[in-house]
Amino acid sequence: MGHEVRPCSVAIGLGSHDLGVADATADLYHRGMVPLIVFTGGNSPTTRERMPRGEAEHYRSRAVELGVPAEAILVEPRACNTGENIRFARALLEDQRVVVRSALLVSKPYEERRAYATARKIWPEVEWLSASADATFATYAQTIGDTRLVIDMMVGAQQRLIMYPEQGFTVPQHVPADVRQAYERLVADGFTSRLVAQ
Template identity: 45%
Template sequence: MSESGLQVSDLEDQDRRDIEVLWEYHVLDSGPVDGDFLLALGSHDLRVADHAGELYASGAAPLVVVTGGAGKVTSKEWSTSEAARYAERLVEMGVPRESLILEDASTNSSENFSFTRKLLLDRGIEVRTGIIVSKPYMARRARATAGRQWPEVRWFTRPQVMPVWDHPTPDVPLDRMINLMVGDLQRLRVYAEAGFQEPVDVPDDVWAAYERLAARGFDRFVIK
């Protein structure tokens, strides 16, 4: 399936139910919490940067690290790194440049954490608690990745929480969202088996929803 104009009304009833099941499982929110730093995971969705800026303004953490070079979507759409785009947005929101650190070499979620860890160590910045800011449906996998790649930090997740059907926009099409959610669900098992992230329990009904959506053609980011 392509990204060309898919609407919620085009989906089968079972598709909609399965998408809602995946969304509810993926969205892992720790609730209001303070930390040593915010780690904004780069992606095609600038709302992640917006949410990081809001959390910074609320006093959640004194430092924002934006991480991301070129990802599987942004490598085809942006001429600059995800970190640079996020940083530009955060400065526009009033985050001081001295409160920002850019990590712009990573190309996947494991590197987001391992490269940022090395960057802060090299700069002599000690952190004990971190707040992950990500797309809503990336939160659970991000937390599992953090636990494996940077276990000495106590991690919290603060995605931008919203109903699933409010998430798609012209810049974040519905079809792309579904395909990414399906791919992220599969990676929770595949990447845990590969040692990239901590094992997590995937309930049978969630896995069944993943399998149905992949079989329906929402498999663009499924590892074959």
């Protein structure tokens, strides 16, 4: 989304198959952008085997490996989707009596906009800034090791960005005509494994 990163109350790292989210969140901590991290996420079909202890737990372990103090990390281990990531992280922070005025929302690069739209809908009182690893598509796909999966995930994220505002899950986001056309072309070409039924 091109948000300029600046110091915030907390970083919320959204669970997924991409351990790079933990790396990006740890980097933000080391740069002094946040005093506290919440990693949120249970498991999904794409993470059950790779992260058997749950996404948030694996993220926490990775961040500690990268030098983040364990006491600077809270773990929310139940969320199964982005809406739950935000709701459950909010409940955890409120339970810990952490005052949140601004938050760095750390996700996969192609999920920044949808995560932001979800967070704005669910927790509008917070000033949200999106952040992710800085990588080209080619570099990111190589890191994940499955270009087809990355494209499928991007197409699924775009579908949700289009349809979720009508369902009340996110605030609306402008989708330029060329982006919509590219999305429709990719769907027609069979990149559909991460689409949800309409």
